[in-house]
Amino acid sequence: MIAIRGATSVDKNEKEEIMKKSIELFEQIQKQNYINSITSIIVSVTKDITAYNPATAIRYEENLINTPLMCVQEAEMDNSPKGIIRVLIHCDSATQKHVYLHRAKELRPDLEDFNV
Ligand SMILES: C=C(O[C@@H]1C=C(C(=O)O)C=C[C@H]1O)C(=O)O
Secondary structure (H helix, E strand, C coil): CEEEEEEEECCCCCHHHHHHHHHHHHHHHHHCCCEEEEEEEEEEECCCCCCCCHHHHHHHHHCCCCCCEEEEECCCCCCCCCCEEEEEEEEEECCCCCEECHHHHHHCHHHCCCCC
């Protein structure tokens, strides 16, 4: 088993925006990797994201009935960006490509070379 990281950002604390961005992130992680099976998914949100739970969005959209998901609040650090959704996917995958989208790309500039 390996773990794949990802993160994205929302522009508004609104259900539609949270659903759209969290599903986009999950689908991009799948598209950019060869994931055979998922063991579990941990999602975190910054404190300002309250309108909808991204874990619920991913579970419904992807029909993840037996996959355990958790959603937690991200540690609040000085100057850390708002409106960020993070995921940590434990899975069986032939690849380990971490995916950062939108404003979340700024979180890991060291991965930029790998994020084509
Ligand atoms: C840099 C990030 O944000 C924070 C810092 C992390 C890190 O230094 O590895 C991991 C998760 C977050 O707590 C990220 O999400 O990748």
